[in-house]
Amino acid sequence: MSRTARKHGTVGHGVASPKRAPHQVRIIGGQWKRTPLPVLEAEGLRPTPDRVRETVFNWISHLRDGSWGGSSCLDLFAGTGALGFETASRGATHVVMVEHHSPAVRQLEASKIKLKADHVEILRGDALALLQGFVTRRINGAGFDLIFADPPYHQNWLAKIMPLCEQVLALNGLIYVESEHALDGEAAPAWMASWEIVRADQAGMVFYHLLRRKNIA
DSSP: OOOSSSEESOTTSSOOOSSOOOSEEEOOSSTTTTOEEEOOOOTTEEOOOHHHHHHHHHHHHHHTTTOOTTOEEEEESOTTOHHHHHHHHTTOSEEEEEEOOHHHHHHHHHHHHHHTOTTEEEEESOHHHHHHHHHHHGGGGOOEEEEEEOOOTTSOHHHHHHHHHHHHEEEEEEEEEEESSOSSSTTOOGGGGGEEEEEEEEETTEEEEEEEESSOO
16 A cells, blocks of 8 residues: 555554655545545554555456455555555455554544444454464455555565465455565565566555466466
8 A cells, every 4th residue: 555655554564754644544436435544643654645545446446347346355554444444445345454553453443433334354463473363264265355465664574474365365366565665577575486466556665566376277
């Protein structure tokens, strides 16, 4: 979800930006279009810029033929909730947000109440542990149509979570990944062997990608 140093995400997630985070971001489209979401004043908090989210959601809408109804979304490292609430605003049926930082969780709960977003579920906890739980339960035999993964930088999070994301992603699902480096070319990480890049771009020092599984039958 992207910015120039941290994420739309959570405290301690990635490299802190030298600039102060904005006090709010705005939902780009859907029923809550233009609604502001507060951004906590906290070290390491780097919300995904509105223009990056607009680009990403244009990609996804194009691939889904503009249809969001009936879809389920998992927003890991949710932070401000900008990605998850954006998805819910556009018509996703069920959105699960995962966040470990207590003040951020409280802010997510407040935003959920303000928006009357009953189809949004907020889980406080470690993303890796919760993903393992989803795998064990096989998420009721279904899978998430869309996963957002914008973890802390320089902590090897993607190598840990991507194999699990593959197991909880629906057959034709998409996963959005932000990282501190591009995921293609000779420097591509080993876990990318299971994925293909649908779209990718760069904003400042942040690389953002839309992925899907390779070799879908």
